[in-house]
Amino acid sequence: MSAITYDKAFEGAAKPVVTIEGTAAAARGGEGAATVPAAANDSAVPAAKVTGRGREWLRGFARATLPPLIGIAVMVGIWYLATLKAGGRLPGPVQTWNAAVVLFSDPFYSNGPNDQGIGWNVLSSLQRVGIGFGIAAAIGIPLGFMLGRFATLSAMVNPIISLLRPVSPLAWLPIGLLVFQKADPAATWTIFICSIWPMILNTAQGVTRVPSDYMNVARVLNLSEWKIFTKILFPAVLPYMLTGIRLSIGTAWLVIVAAEMLTGGVGIGFWVWDEWNNLKVEHIIIAIFVIGIVGLLLEQMLVAIARRFSYE
C-alpha cells in the first residue's frame, strides 16, 4: 500500500508530461486507456493486483489532477504574497473570491444597458464573436478553397492578404464605425476582419497539400467535380480548415475585449473598462479569469472537434 502511495506521489511530481498524456488518453479512450497504467503497475508492483479497478482509476485521476491543482495553488500563493507587499492597492485572493461569490450569485441581472450581470456581458461578447466569426467562415472558407484550387487567383489575392494580415484588427474599427454608424456592428466587423485571415490561409494551404495520390485516384476514376469535392477535397482539407477555425476563434476572443473597451455597450471588454472606472479592481481580476476560462473552453471544444475528424 505504501509502495503505491509513494509511486503515485513520485510519478505525479516527476513526470507531468506522462500525466497530461494520460489524461488525454483517458478522456478519449475511457476504459482502454485506464488499463494501461494498471498493466504497467502490475508488472512493477505485484501487490497492486489486489487493489482492484476502482483504486487504479482513483490513482490515475489523482495523477492527472494533482499537478495542475498544485500549480494553481502556487500561483494563488504568489498572488497573495504580492498583494501583501503592494499595501492594499491590489486586491488579494480572499477579497477577489468574496467579490466573485457576490458577482456570480446573480450573473443575469439587468439594470439598464450600462449595468448588467457578468453572465449577460460574457454572452453578448460571445454573440459578437459568433456573428463576426460566422460571416468570416462563410466567406473565408470558400475563398480559401478557391485560392487553393486556382493558382492565378491565389497570385492575385496573396499580396493583398500579406499586406492586410499583420494590421491590428483594431485599426479597422474606425472604418466599421464610419460605415455602420453604430458601435455594435463595428465591433462585429473587427472580429470579422481578424478571423478571416487564418481561415483563408489555412484552407488554401490544405487544398494545395492534398496528396497528389488522392487526386490521381480521382483522375483514374474520372470522378465528377462534385464527387472530387465531397469525397476527396473536403475531407482532406478539413483538418487544415479546423486549424484555421481554431486560430480564428482564439484571435477573435483576444480582440473582442479590446474592441469592446473602445465601443462600449454590453460585453466583457466594456465591463472590464467600466469596472476600472468604478475602481473595482477585484472585478477586473475576476474578468481576467472569466475571459481565460471562456477562451480555454472554446479552444478545447475545437480541439475535440478536430480530433473527431483526424484520420491517421
Add this chain to the structure above:
Amino acid sequence: MKKFVQVENVGMRFDTKKGPFIALRDIDLTIEKGEFIALIGHSGCGKSTLLNLIAGLTTPTDGVLLCDGREIGGPGPERAVVFQNHSLLPWLTCFENVYLAVERVFGAKEGKPKLKLRTHEALALVGLTHAEQKYPHEISGGMKQRVGIARALSMQPKVLLMDEPFGALDALTRAKLQDELMKICFATKATVVMVTHDVDEAVLLSDRIVMMTNGPSATIGEILKVDLERPRSRLELANDPRYVDYRAAVLSFLYEKQAHDERVAA
C-alpha cells in the same frame, strides 16, 4: 491474337530548370488481350513513367498510345491503376473505397443493390469480406494493397496497371499476394501491365518481360517471352530449369548489360 494496347514510337521529355530531360525515347510495345506484361529495370529507368503514359496520367511528348483501337487522351476507369502506396482514401471504409469506383463505372446503368453486390464480390475476390467496414488505418499494409487491387478489379477494366504494387510489403505477404493475383488473372483473363524491380516476381507472373535500359533517355532493351504453362506454382517452378534460365536471362540483362556504371554516374 488481337493488338490491345499499342505504344507507338513514344517519347517523354520533361522540361526542368536545367533544361529538357528526356526520360523515355522510341518506345514501341504491343500488348495482346489477356497478356501479363512486366516492366523491369533499374530505378530511374522510366518504367513508372511508361505506366503513367498508358494510364493517361501523363501525356507523351512524342508518339501515340492506343487502347482497344482508341487513342489514350487521359486517365479513365477502363485502365485501372493499382498505385504503389495503395492510395486508399483514409476517411472511407474499405467498402466505401471500392464502392466509389463501382458507383462511378456502373452507377449510370445499375441500381444500388447491384452496385453493393459488385463491391462485396470485389472484396471477396481478394479475401477481405471480413474487413469491409474497417478503415484503411485499421488494417495491415498487405490488406490495404488488396483493397487497392479490389478497387481496380471492381471497375472491370480493359487493362489493369500496377505500379510496383507489392514493393512495400514483406516477402511472405508479397508471395501470398502474387499467388492471389495469379489466380485472379487466370480466372478473369485480365490484361495486366505491372512495374516491378523484383526478378522472381516478373518471371513468375508474366507472359512477357519488358526490360528497360538505364535512364536518362531510356528505352526498351530486350523483351523476354516467358513460356511457362499456367497455372504456375511457385514451388514447382523453383527447380524448373526453364524458370532458372529465364531468371538468369533477366539478371544478366540487369546486372551485366545494364549494370550501373558508378564512375560515369559520379
